Amino acid sequence: MDTRTKIALVTGGSRGLGRNSAIKIAEKGLDVIITYKSNKEEADKVVEEIQALGRKAIAYQLDTKDIKSFDAFVKNVGDHLEENTGSRNIDYLVNNAGTALYSPISEVTEEQLDDVVDIHFKGVFFLTQKFIPFMNDGGGIVNISSGLARFALPGSSVYGSIKAGVEMLTKYMAKELGSRKIKANVVAPGAIETDFGGGRTRDDKHMNEMVASITALGRAGLPDDIGGVVAFLCTEDARWINGQRIEASGGMFL
């Protein structure tokens, strides 16, 4: 049995769902690498919180839109890991980083659409591509999608469609990496109370009530509802789950 401490990398680990996932993953006994885009202060707090759990953690700046920076990022992570573990490899990659776009089809600009594609699809695709040579066999990829890839709410055409693309991409990852026993799965959260989209699920009372009213469990989601699901997929207990979409939405639009 492989008793080595496993390592997970979580993009967008400074806040919201990524932060919660990183901490829950550390609670499962893994060491964690997180990335942030601009919020170093929040990222450093997450690192401290993980270290307080007795696990190793480090934060790197990464803009997942900036594909050209990925080679240097992967090299920096690899140098760090080689120095500290003797191997450049990670075990789990959680593609979580992202921003919201709410805009009706009639108003979406090309720039907005490109932005969503770059962050939520191209970034996920190429970051994964760059890490494939540096993932241990038997590890896993967790891509964060959204309930909006299953049901349509006005204003989320671009975001929901691109997340649906990530869900299909995940099946291809599962298929192509299966020979190395690397799993790939999707966690699709419902509307969760984070800073996402200006914090509207959390801070807009009407929005929060609307979400609660269409959710079987009767409330909007919290980061704590999601991180444990992601963390589970980064454990041996989840080793036979592959190419799947797990929606964690409390039962939205059932």
Ligand SMILES: NC(=O)c1ccc[n+]([C@@H]2O[C@H](COP(=O)([O-])OP(=O)(O)OC[C@H]3O[C@@H](n4cnc5c(N)ncnc54)[C@H](OP(=O)(O)O)[C@@H]3O)[C@@H](O)[C@H]2O)c1
């Ligand atoms: N909250 C929801 O209702 C919900 C529902 C379904 C799916 N999701 C998905 O869940 C994921 C996380 O969302 P969240 O709610 O946790 O959002 P959040 O609270 O706004 O946090 C976003 C995280 O992503 C990072 N980030 C933003 N843009 C980035 C970029 N261009 N490159 C790299 N990192 C970037 C941020 O870094 P900084 O802290 O440095 O800014 C932060 O760590 C996203 O993929 C989102 O689409 C969210």
